[in-house]
Amino acid sequence: MIVYSLKCAEDHLFEAWFRDSSAFDDQAREGKLTCPVCLTHKVEKAPMAPALKGSACEAKPTVEDMHKVRQYMAGLRKYIQENAEYVGRQFPEEARKIHYGEIEERHIYGEASLQEAKELVEEGVGVAPLPPDLTEAN
16 A cells, blocks of 8 residues: 545645555546545645654644644535435445446445455545544544
8 A cells, every 4th residue: 555645736635545556547547536625536646755764753743733633524524424425334335336337426425344445445446434523522
């Protein structure tokens, strides 16, 4: 697995995991990459800094950093719920049908076991975990 920093045409930055570099190339060429913020399919690799070991990279997140992450995750979850169809436990089957062109492409979310999610990724189906609802954790 490899992680890339990606950027959409609207300059939204995000990361995505791929089986290997050719998996990224294939998905990009087929227009299967989607920005999680604006849902555009115009996505490219963003410049990445090399990972360096040392104290500068070991900074601990602040309370403010954690608050920002919680806000972002809550916003992302809300956006997905408002702009995608919930398909429940049928998620793996529906995602495959969309991926293989058996049904019309649409944005979906639902439930899958860790094994099912791994199998989808191995098949090249573009999936990502939905962030937890952090507002219910309090």
